Amino acid sequence: QWGALRQELLKTVGQNNFKTWIDPIEFSELDSGVATFHVPTNFVGNYVSQNYGDLILHQMTRSGHDVQRISFEVAANTASRPTLPSTGAPVAVANSTPTETRELAMTGAPLDGRFTFESFVVGKPNELANAAARRVAEGGPVTFNPLFLYGGVGLGKTHLMHAIAWELQSRRPDLNVLYLSAEQFMYRFVQALRDRKMMDFKELFRSVDVLMVDDVQFIAGKDSTQEEFFHTFNALVDQNKQIIISADRAPGEIKDLEDRIKSRLQCGLVVDLHPTDYELRLGILQTKVDSYRAQYPDLQLADGVLEFLAHRISTNVRVLEGALTRLFAFASLVGREITMELTQDCLSDVLRASERKISVEEIQRKVAEHYNIRLSDMIGPKRVRTFARPRQIAMYLCKQLTSRSLPEIGRRFGGRDHTTVMHGVKRVEELRTADAQISDDLELLRRALEA
Template identity: 40%
Template sequence: MKPLEIYRGMSVVQNSGQENDRLVTIAGAQPDDEPELQSRLNDAWLNICSGLRRDLGAQIYGQWIKPIKLTAFDPAQGSLSLSLPSEFAANWVRERYADRLALAWKIQFSDVKSINFAAKAGAARIAQVKEQKIAEPVPPFTVAQNGKFRLDLDARMTFDEFIAGHSNVLALNAAQRMADAEKPLFSPLYLQSSTGQGKTHLMHAIGHAYRNEFPGARIIYMSAERFMIEFVSAMRRNEAMEFKAALREADLLMIDDIQFIVGKNSTQEEFLHTVDSLISQGKRVVVAADRPPQALDGVDQRLLSRLSMGLVADIQSAGLELRRDILQHRLAGLPHQDVPADVVEFLARTISRNLRELEGGLNKLLAYAQLTGRPISRELAEEQLSDILSACRRRITIDEIQRTVCEYYRLDRNEMSSKRRARAVARPRQVAMYLAKVMTPRSYPEIGRKFGGRDHSTVIHAVKLVEQLRGEDTEMDNDVRMLLRQLES
């Protein structure tokens, strides 16, 4: 059997025969079928890891999902065995992520019917988790024998997959310049945004593009927390000099979530010297954080000065148009998924806190529809994404909607509850009902009661009519868009 490619999180490395590398054993498979099954399992695992990293975030993913290894699969029983570094890690993942992993496997590789979690042979039991963080033994900072750093980059996070908008165009252009063959005019590049707005995507994209431009380049990408763990671990092994040398030989150094380096004096000192060394050599440095450099409490002023001396590129919260474009781009890669336009619009308008939640909500909706056979609809989205939606919705009231619609159409507020059926009155009332359904969690009967005690069927008719008119009448669509902007502002 030829060596199997094992997917470790986002990276793909050839099995080297080392003790920690485990082949996926295919129980009862014919020799001719085994390589195909292994390939399908690996492809599915790569896709699952990619989705989980987006949904859970880099920190949680790195602690709990990335260490998982595929160990065995029994096609007859549909049983997949996964191993983790310790009994503690196996129990933790089983208790908290078993359902999520089972669902992901059913979507990506329907032959998997059940999942077993176990510690790898000889793993020690970890007794405690200090400060709610994993207490697993930290693997040494590793450099491959050819001198290149082992680089974990998400295959999907490229510049081609990054959707540009007004909120992120500066950061995107700066990131592309950082990866160009021509030396950039600035270093370091400091990417700043709140959680889930795309800064990690840009760092992965820089890594991909720079590696393509300079195939032999030394590239390091890690979180600030990982940097601290690796540094402390190297000191304990009396390998601090080797660790420092490896960092300072990098052609491109990227450190994510730099805000977590605060308060660690020795680590800050080492990071400062590393940045100084790389910049003096004309090397490239990229850091990312959820706040500007000046707002990093507990950071040495010299380090703040270095981080601010390049370009600070701010990524603002994604606007409605960008959120809509991201969903449409995602669905364009899934041609067999039937998602109505009103559902896309609903998700784009409602899930507004960050883009990770937006894509996670879409993935959850697609997975549920596929597993249950239910068609995707606005009602299904509201039902299955209630937890995300309730956290994201701004509490717009029906009274606020009625007031805004009356001001826009220059109507008396009482017309929202009147029995008049003249088109000049009825159409704005229908628009207000539509907006009430789109922008509030109220049911059809509840909305009807706020419009003069109308029956829920009247509200349903109004919502469907306005949806239809928006697709047929440009003026109506413009009116609704204008009202939505006013209410959302």
């Protein structure tokens, strides 16, 4: 029976989730409407109950079993032979009555099996965040509370949080770890209000040992959610329970977040994930390629491709990974070596989108610096050669390196006419071929701006 049910579950939850979560659990018995399953650890029990309890219940009922609820027990023997009498204590219970099914939904979000410490590549930009996350993941006495991780999109905040959860699972299976996004927190809060289940809500959130809330900036401006979050936060800190928070910016910089919450968020350890540098990006790509080897054993990768990608795609790691995945899939499909040419063909849109945008201000600043004049003189009305020449060079570079039109450029140069800009650009074009010094300057400036 369980065998047939497993097949059904496999179809519904997919290979990966099945292997991680359903495979380790074992049906034990069905007695007076209670189906009991053996699980290897509390963590698996809680997780399966929270995420798949409903589903298992539903499928058992559908296949004709009289099941009211399911319960999970930690097996004394992790091989969990179903014939063994159960010795462990129940860790989580799912009921089939509609109200209680809703309680089930009030739990954590799924964890991504790929987001572990092992797969997290550490470099200068993220070493502090990584070290702090690892410390918290040891599950020892609480030293800083909360741990606040912040940084831009795709720099690994969610990855690190999941890694903490996985690590805690293996080191401290006795702990009740709850991970969810701030959006889910709000959603559950609103649902609890609507269903008059605030007591259950409070109980759930106050009974965890480790609470992780991802993307906390989401609750900014949402007053009652903030309020509830604040109380939850305080209750847990008072009990000395670990809290881990992430956001896209520092606590003090989150707009529309109450000051008392900001200051609370700052009391622990605040660490940021810096934008990736070239070395880190290359490291991530190399790790990723290694993990692809099994999947695409015959693929050839030409020298310089990874370096090229690490250099060109600097926006965020998600984009970088996506590009590599696409490249491998494409190359294996057409059965060709991954060369520079194939890379540029296959990723032309990504490469174009991630081209660094150089601003007019940047150009003006760099050129003024190079010729040792003031920015105000570069933009100002004075027409002496000392200012006019650098101004023309800056205009020329604006035309070359940005997508601004001549009138737009003119406007940024103290409201000059587009014909003035056109004249300046022409003049520099002439000088570039005639004057070696100017030609060198241009090359130098261009390289500095594109770096």
